[in-house]
Amino acid sequence: xxxGKTWSAAGLALALTAALAQPAQADGPLLxxxxxxxxxxPGGYGGDPSLCRDWDVCPVADAKAPxxxxxxxxxxxxxxxxxxxxxxxxxxxPLMLHGRRSGGSAMDVRQAFQxxxxxxxxxxxxxxxRATATSMYFEPAPTHKHWHLMGFAxxxxxxxxxxxxxxxxxxxxxxxxxxxxxxxxxxxxxxxxAASPEGQLAERLKKSNCGRDNPDATEMFEGISVGxxxxxxxxxxxxxxxxxxVTSGTYDLVNTVNSDxxxxxxxxxNNSSSISISVQWPGGAKRRPPVITEAPAVTLVKSCPxxxxxxxxxxxxxxxxxxxxxxxxxxxxxxxxGTDASCCACE
Numbered sequence: 001x002x003x004g005k006t007w008s009a010a011g012l013a014l015a016l017t018a019a020l021a022q023p024a025q026a027d028g029p030l031l032x033x034x035x036x037x038x039x040x041x042p043g044g045y046g047g048d049p050s051l052c053r054d055w056d057v058c059p060v061a062d063a064k065a066p067x068x069x070x071x072x073x074x075x076x077x078x079x080x081x082x083x084x085x086x087x088x089x090x091x092x093x094p095l096m097l098h099g100r101r102s103g104g105s106a107m108d109v110r111q112a113f114q115x116x117x118x119x120x121x122x123x124x125x126x127x128x129x130r131a132t133a134t135s136m137y138f139e140p141a142p143t144h145k146h147w148h149l150m151g152f153a154x155x156x157x158x159x160x161x162x163x164x165x166x167x168x169x170x171x172x173x174x175x176x177x178x179x180x181x182x183x184x185x186x187x188x189x190x191x192x193x194a195a196s197p198e199g200q201l202a203e204r205l206k207k208s209n210c211g212r213d214n215p216d217a218t219e220m221f222e223g224i225s226v227g228x229x230x231x232x233x234x235x236x237x238x239x240x241x242x243x244x245x246v247t248s249g250t251y252d253l254v255n256t257v258n259s260d261x262x263x264x265x266x267x268x269x270n271n272s273s274s275i276s277i278s279v280q281w282p283g284g285a286k287r288r289p290p291v292i293t294e295a296p297a298v299t300l301v302k303s304c305p306x307x308x309x310x311x312x313x314x315x316x317x318x319x320x321x322x323x324x325x326x327x328x329x330x331x332x333x334x335x336x337x338g339t340d341a342s343c344c345a346c347e
Contacts, residue, residue, distance in 0.1 A: 039274060098124065102218070108135060121201050146210040208221070250301065276310040
């Protein structure tokens with residue numbers, strides 16, 4: 001793809017349509033497949049999702065803080081449910097996104113495709129053939145200071161009927177190979193040879209920091225290799241939904257990757273995962289009190305990987321103790337966000 005040849009919109013559409021209709025062939029692009037991992041599970045987890053507990057309830061004194069310290073007493077101005085999310089690439093080809101700007105603060109983003117396994121990896125914005133509706137911007141917050149891809153994933157709290165009650169405030173993502181998926185060994189396109197073009201790409205994505213401390217960059221590259229994923233721990237800025245004004249009841253917490261389908265994939269039916277939770281304010285109250293002195297109890301009812309509806313389906317969990325405050329459950333071998341500002345997986 002470095003020959004300088006450009007694809008017309010019609011030509012690319014035909015090629016992508018053919019790739020969607022049948023397994024990847026020698027003359028068709030290898031498409032990624034973004035799979036939303038179970039909500040509250042660490043990246044690369046392959047066990048029972050109902051056992052994942054990487055979520056908690058976090059009362060905060062500063063409702064404006066993107067990553068406020070959890071408190072258990074005193075002045076409580078907001079209550080949040082924090083949870084880890086992870087997005088896998090289980091497709092035939094890598095997700096490759098090139099950004100460029102000639103002026104202004106935002107970069108245009110193009111998606112690139114590898115033609116066949118072992119083929120050249122598109123290395124520049126000019127080599128990427130497909131324009132997208134997303135963009136990249138430089139996030140100056142102290143725990144980031146790098147370029148974020150906009151709108152890669154969305155988080156929502158919904159009623160069992162599907163009405164959105166609360167939407168997330170998280171807007172940017174620094175994509176890279178942060179972990180290996182549990183089923184990577186079974187994926188034909190997963191990286192196995194470090195010396196191959198795919199292996200060299202994976203090494204680049206493992207080391208990627210999305211242009212940290214470089215707000216003047218004019219080009220940027222982000223992506224996820226086949227058999228790898230990108231995760232965001234529950235303590236990351238805006239990795240939460242606000243429960244402050246949510247009434248007592250049962251809700252679906254839904255996480256969706258590529259929700260607007262601006263990125264081309266081989267399939268989209270695995271882009272969402274959800275959990276069903278019960279929210280109960282103290283004393284059996286329907287709504288929050290005028291002055292919050294105690295967070296609502298939140299209980300995990302069901303986990304429903306692969307779907308955006310959970311309260312009316314999925315496997316019912318045995319009774320669990322509700323959570324009404326933060327629970328510190330670090331993942332072994334992983335730095336806690338906020339203590340290691342160089343950890344892209346935390347951001």
